[in-house]
Amino acid sequence: MEKEAAKQTTLNPEEIVKKTSIADVYRAAKQLDGITRHTRLIYSEYFSQISHNEIYIKPENLQKTGSFKLRGAYNCISQLSHNEKARGVIAASAGNHAQGVAYAAQKLKLKAVIVMPATTPILKVEATRAYGAEVVLYGDNYDDACAKAYELEKKHGYVFIHPFNNLEVLLGQGTTALEIIDNLKDVDIILVPIGGGGFASGTALAAKLVNPTIKVIGVEPEGAACMKASLQAGKIVTLPSVDTVAEGTAVKTPGELTFAFIKKYVDEIITVSELEIMSALLSLIEKHKLIAEGAGVLSLAALQRLSCKNKKIAAIVSGGNIDISTISALIDKALVARGRVFCFSVKLPDKPGQLLAISQILSDLNANVIHLDHNQAKVTDSFEKVLLEVTVETHNSNHISQITETLKKYGFQISKVY
Incomplete structure (x- = not known):
């Protein structure tokens, strides 16, 4: 094995791609037998409805160690x-x-x-x-x-042990595709997240060599799309910086080996926004009671960017290792972005009944107050007014517009905080 390993390192990435066969992925699957879990697909009625496709979640967040990386x-x-x-x-x-x-x-x-x-x-x-x-x-x-x-x-x-730019590592990741195909033999599309590219490389390699008609789409966050930038340039590109809530994919430079595999086997790369990532995370929690990290839901975040309809799609949820404070912050941001939480401020005359009037309007509109700050000291331009800051639970953006218009109708000039 030492001689074989030494031989491999003398090959350039394109030669390694040519020499790698499906037998190599099956060898990795045999090596992992009894070590990793075969995470079975979960049909998602919710994600199917919003994407107009048949969506099956591959829950690698339930893998031992909480991600596909094992x-x-x-x-x-x-x-x-x-x-x-x-x-x-x-x-x-x-x-x-x-x-x-x-x-x-x-x-x-x-x-x-x-x-x-x-x-x-x-x-x-x-x-x-x-x-x-x-x-x-x-x-x-x-x-x-x-x-x-x-x-x-x-x-x-x-x-x-490189996290992605290593042949044996990406072959191990490719066993995920074998399980998907075994579980859903007529799968049309596999969505896989991309950081440095190891997961997408192995998944695409295995899928294409088993069934070339399967479309493999990689997904990157807009703030860390190093692989898409590299493919567009036709060479490895290093991003000047990365900024994304999907920290597991916050990679500036893709691997040379993974670049070669993805160039050959991945059909397309989609980039998704931070809002789409947070929204997908919230939906996964609400609809499936599954916890994932930001990078883990990239495939779900890409669903509404697909132009296809009525296809069977496996969306890989790649990992679920996230601490409580981080997930709480992401959920809060997702709720605001979806119009489920609304915070506004308004200057009120410092006299009895004003707070009650605001409260009654919100109650009549079924907006639940979750935080309220009544502060005279924050108003510096008048001794006769107080600043009221209110946070309410809302239904959606239309509900927020209704609240805003109604308050305006009753003479309250509000400013949106978030």
């Missing part, structure tokens, strides 16, 4: 030579790859060191440590952590 990490680490295993492994990750590597190392009884950005949510840090890995917190983003991991690799002789 597939690639275990497949790669399990095939290291005896000498490589003895050296221990190292990885850089904001969370999901970290847990996959740590879990795999624990199962195979190897030393694992994970370098994570100092900004990584504590839930992911503690989960990684719980699998027995040594965690090093360094830098503000993945690129900083990765540079540190390479430094430690050279210093201590560890084997570096």
Whole structure:
């Protein structure tokens, strides 16, 4: 295996793509047998209705370690030579790859060191440590952590396990497509999120080699669309910065290997907005009672951007490792964006009955008050007025317009806060 590994590293990405067969994906599936869960598809009536297609959720958020990343990490680490295993492994990750590597190392009884950005949510840090890995917190983003991991690799002789730009990793991720096809043999489209491209590479490779008529669509956040930019440029592009709630896909530079696989096998890449991501997250929670992270719902966020109708679509929910404070903030933003929460301020004469009048109007319009701030000190241009700030639960944007117009009708000039 050591000779074969050395041979592979001398090949350029295009040659590796040509030499990789479906047999390689089935080999990975055999390697993962008994290690990963076969997450079965869930038909979604809600997402089917809004997209006018048949939508089946592939819930990799229910995978061991909470994401698909375990597939690639275990497949790669399990095939290291005896000498490589003895050296221990190292990885850089904001969370999901970290847990996959740590879990795999624990199962195979190897030393694992994970370098994570100092900004990584504590839930992911503690989960990684719980699998027995040594965690090093360094830098503000993945690129900083990765540079540190390479430094430690050279210093201590560890084997570096790349989160996406590694053939055995992407082959492991490709087993997800085999399960989808086994569960839904006439699937027309598979939607898969893209960060560095490993998941999309493996998924597209497996899907196309089993059934070339299956369309594979990658999904990136608008604030971190490095693969789409690279495909449009015809070469690897490094984004100047990334900014997205889908932190698991916040990658500036795609891998050379994944770029080659995606160029050959992925049919299209769709980008989605932050609002679409947060809205998809809220819908998944409300309609399916499933928790996912921002990156995990990219495929669902892309559904309404599809032009096709009446197709059978598998949308992969890639991960669910998210801490309570983050999910709370995302839900709050999604509620505001959907017109389910409305906050406004209004200056009122400082005399009895004004607050009651506002309250009565809101009550008559079935707007539930969830927060109220009545503050005289905030008004600096008049000693005879107070500032009232009200937050209400609303039905939708039309309901907000109705509230605004009714208050205006009764002489209240309001300002929207959010």
